Amino acid sequence: xxxxxxxxxxxxxxxxxxxxxxxxxxxxxxxxxxxxxxxxxxxxxxxxxxxxxxxxxxxxxxxxxxxxxxxxxxxxxxxxxxxxxxxxxxxxxxxxxxxxxxxxxxxxxxxxx
Amino acid sequence: xxxxxxxxxxxxxxxxxxxxxxxxxxxxxxxxxxxxxxxxxxxxxxxxxxxxxxxxxxxxxxxxxxxxxxxxxxxxxxxxxxxxxxxxxxxxxxxxxxxxxxxxxxxxxxxx
Numbered sequence: 537x538x539x540x541x542x543x544x545x546x547x548x549x550x551x552x553x554x555x556x557x558x559x560x561x562x563x564x565x566x567x568x569x570x571x572x573x574x575x576x577x578x579x580x581x582x583x584x585x586x587x588x589x590x591x592x593x594x595x596x597x598x599x600x601x602x603x604x605x606x607x608x609x610x611x612x613x614x615x616x617x618x619x620x621x622x623x624x625x626x627x628x629x630x631x632x633x634x635x636x637x638x639x640x641x642x643x644x645x646x647x648x649x
Numbered sequence: 650x651x652x653x654x655x656x657x658x659x660x661x662x663x664x665x666x667x668x669x670x671x672x673x674x675x676x677x678x679x680x681x682x683x684x685x686x687x688x689x690x691x692x693x694x695x696x697x698x699x700x701x702x703x704x705x706x707x708x709x710x711x712x713x714x715x716x717x718x719x720x721x722x723x724x725x726x727x728x729x730x731x732x733x734x735x736x737x738x739x740x741x742x743x744x745x746x747x748x749x750x751x752x753x754x755x756x757x758x759x760x761x
Contacts, residue, residue, distance in 0.1 A: 578752050637697060641691050
């Protein structure tokens with residue numbers, strides 16, 4: 537199994553540009569989520585999904601959209617990038633059982649100029 | 650929003666020393682997780698705790714779920730250079746769906 541994969545690994549955008557961060561998992565996990573990591577602030581939840589066709593907002597959803605058309609994929613869209621969205625983005629997945637072992641992808645480092 | 654505090658924020662230790670760090674909250678949690686993050690990588694789960702008072706080990710790592718359910722502790726014995734990284738705690742609450750809140754991390758440096 538490849539686990540959780542993310543692309544791209546690095547990205548530089550100009551203010552106002554749009555892009556999609558890709559996330560895929562091959563573990564048949566129901567639950568997937570997106571976090572952003574900023575210095576000194578740990579990981580903050582952006583959006584999450586408990587299954588295909590179901591998404592919900594996390595702690596910091598503004599400026600981001602998600603969709604979950606398949607169990608495997610959970611892309612994160614920035615419609616109009618802003619410098620405040622410069623961060624490292626992590627995708628994670630797990631089963632929705634009582635044991636919450638969450639697996640993370642390697643991250644995407646995004647810089648918005 | 651919800652918040653977890655971790656201390657210390659960073660620490661420098663000599664190889665072979667034991668390490669202790671903790672995670673606290675003003676809210677009660679029903680699950681605690683401890684992760685380690687290496688530079689340029691995603692967090693990797695070290696230990697999961699599901700019951701107040703639970704003490705769980707993973708090799709040289711031992712973590713405890715505080716009896717108040719508002720804190721958790723992680724100890725590393727006989728540190729080695731590969732222990733270097735950022736250690737995060739994460740907690741889950743009953744009324745926060747299936748989501749976790751993360752602490753800001755403890756950055757560990759091991760001096761040879």
